[in-house]
Amino acid sequence: MNEKKEYGWKLQEIILVAMLCIVFGVVYLAGVYLASFFSTLLTPAGLAPLANEIVFGVWFMASTLAAYILQKPGAAIVAEVLAALIEVLLGNMYGPMVIVAGIIQGAGGEIVFAAGGYKKFDRKMVYLASVGCCITSFLWSFVRSGYGKLAVPLLAVMFLIRLVSSLIFSGVVSKAIGDGLARTGLLKGYALGRAHA
Numbered sequence: 001m002n003e004k005k006e007y008g009w010k011l012q013e014i015i016l017v018a019m020l021c022i023v024f025g026v027v028y029l030a031g032v033y034l035a036s037f038f039s040t041l042l043t044p045a046g047l048a049p050l051a052n053e054i055v056f057g058v059w060f061m062a063s064t065l066a067a068y069i070l071q072k073p074g075a076a077i078v079a080e081v082l083a084a085l086i087e088v089l090l091g092n093m094y095g096p097m098v099i100v101a102g103i104i105q106g107a108g109g110e111i112v113f114a115a116g117g118y119k120k121f122d123r124k125m126v127y128l129a130s131v132g133c134c135i136t137s138f139l140w141s142f143v144r145s146g147y148g149k150l151a152v153p154l155l156a157v158m159f160l161i162r163l164v165s166s167l168i169f170s171g172v173v174s175k176a177i178g179d180g181l182a183r184t185g186l187l188k189g190y191a192l193g194r195a196h197a
Contacts, residue, residue: 009072012189017066017079024062024079025086031058032092049154053161057169059101060133063109064126065174069181071121071191076113076129080106101140108136109170121191123175130170134163 039051066079084102092098109129116125138159141147147155178192187193 009070009074013070013072016069016190017075017082020066020069021062021079021082021086024065024083025090027061028059028083028087029090029092031055032087032094034058049150050158050161053158054165055169056134056137056162057130057165057167057171060105060109060130060137060166060170061174063106063133064129064170065178067109067113067129068121068126068175068178069187069190069192071118073114073118074110076109077103077106080109080133097144101137101144104140105133105137108132108134111136121195126175127167127171130166130174131163133170134159134166138162 035052035055038054039048042048042051060080062083063076063080067076069075081099081102084099084105088096088098109132112129112132113121113125138147147158150158178187179196181187182193182196185193188197
């Protein structure tokens with residue numbers, strides 16, 4: 001039996017995404033300070049450029065988690081942009097440019113789910129969406145942060161660290177959070193909760 005997909009957003013889905021984004025806005029801001037801490041630790045060894053890469057996957061979590069729970073078009077990019085907006089409102093030192101980064105990062109995940117026709121939201125798709133966020137964000141780093149001026153070996157190491165961070169935080173952790181919430185019954189009104197039922 002084929003279940004008809006509903007692509008319109010219900011009020012409860014909008015509310016859930018808003019709540020997720022408030023939480024992740026705080027988490028994202030904490031990630032900025034954690035990256036600064038790592039930068040301080042790594043500077044004596046000349047490895048400060050790696051600091052952001054270690055935590056970068058944290059900044060994609062709203063995108064993959066919201067998409068995994070709602071399983072609808074737009075969820076990945078909307079959640080990422082809203083979380084970035086809240087992060088800015090909370091006082092992110094980088095200002096409104098963070099919202100642009102949110103659009104680009106969320107687009108990376110959205111492209112992956114769109115490529116699957118918004119029909120697959122399994123472990124593989126969540127991990128691929130995390131990789132998508134990683135790739136679009138890294139391309140943005142070339143434009144915004146001047147990564148093109150860095151030596152190729154350093155770039156390769158930075159990308160690999162960001163990729164691992166993305167898979168861990170945005171992939172493994174986000175999926176685990178979604179599955180954990182679904183098991184409690186809190187998501188029974190959402191696509192993920194119905195899939196777990």
